[in-house]
Amino acid sequence: MADGAKAIDVKASVSEAEWQARVDLAALYRLTALHGWDDMIFTHISMRVPGPDHHFLINPYGWFFEEMTASSLVKVDLEGNVVSETDAMVNPAGFTIHSAVHMAREDAVCVMHVHTDDGVAVSAQKHGLLPISQTGMIAMSDVAYHDYEGVALDHDERERIVADMGDKSLLILRNHGTLTCGSSAGQTFMRMFFLERACAMQVRALSAGRENLIECGPDVQDVVKNQSNPAGMKVLADMLAWPGLLRRLDRQLPGYDS
Numbered sequence: 001m002a003d004g005a006k007a008i009d010v011k012a013s014v015s016e017a018e019w020q021a022r023v024d025l026a027a028l029y030r031l032t033a034l035h036g037w038d039d040m041i042f043t044h045i046s047m048r049v050p051g052p053d054h055h056f057l058i059n060p061y062g063w064f065f066e067e068m069t070a071s072s073l074v075k076v077d078l079e080g081n082v083v084s085e086t087d088a089m090v091n092p093a094g095f096t097i098h099s100a101v102h103m104a105r106e107d108a109v110c111v112m113h114v115h116t117d118d119g120v121a122v123s124a125q126k127h128g129l130l131p132i133s134q135t136g137m138i139a140m141s142d143v144a145y146h147d148y149e150g151v152a153l154d155h156d157e158r159e160r161i162v163a164d165m166g167d168k169s170l171l172i173l174r175n176h177g178t179l180t181c182g183s184s185a186g187q188t189f190m191r192m193f194f195l196e197r198a199c200a201m202q203v204r205a206l207s208a209g210r211e212n213l214i215e216c217g218p219d220v221q222d223v224v225k226n227q228s229n230p231a232g233m234k235v236l237a238d239m240l241a242w243p244g245l246l247r248r249l250d251r252q253l254p255g256y257d258s
């Protein structure tokens with residue numbers, strides 16, 4: 001167990017709904033590590049606690065993603081202040097971007113932000129995500145962009161993040177990284193899976209120079225957009241992919257649900 005964990009029975013002290021949220025979020029942290037998307041102790045994934053209190057779960061500062069458990073997650077308010085009984089630390093600045101999305105979007109139950117090499121590389125490209133792969137076009141239909149303003153310490157930036165994101169579920173933070181949100185851990189993960197895969201494909205393809213790429217036109221982009229309907233993606237994420245991902249965790253990185 002990492003330093004800072006308090007030996008209390010968290011499961012016995014929270015509602016069944018909160019415990020399930022904790023299990024799902026801990027699984028999401030470990031899946032992020034398993035896919036190589038973590039950034040040591042940096043970046044965050046947050047989840048709204050069911051109920052009227054506007055509380056959220058986030059990682060204890062200093063823990064690696066692969067060691068996250070349901071009990072270790074810390075409960076905070078919209079300003080990132082700790083409201084649960086714990087000896088763990090949190091990084092309030094890390095919750096700035098997340099709180100912006102949670103505050104503005106009722107559907108943003110879960111918010112995931114990462115700093116992968118490929119995601120940051122595409123975030124620094126003037127043209128943004130390109131229509132050069134099926135995966136890329138699936139992501140493009142739901143992606144927005146937000147310009148870099150420095151380390152996210154200024155709460156005033158939250159309004160600009162919300163304005164730039166609008167009703168999209170994927171956000172490319174220029175010169176910074178990627179972000180996705182969803183009504184469940186499964187949806188949030190699947191959106192990041194498509195976005196990060198699209199970025200990786202683009203970085204590789206651009207090694208040949210943009211002038212040598214085949215970019216699909218608006219008509220094909222519209223076809224893919226219409227084929228990527230939210231209802232279908234919800235079924236794909238929650239009923240098919242997420243159970244399989246949990247089985248993989250149980251085999252390769254068990255213990256998240258403790």
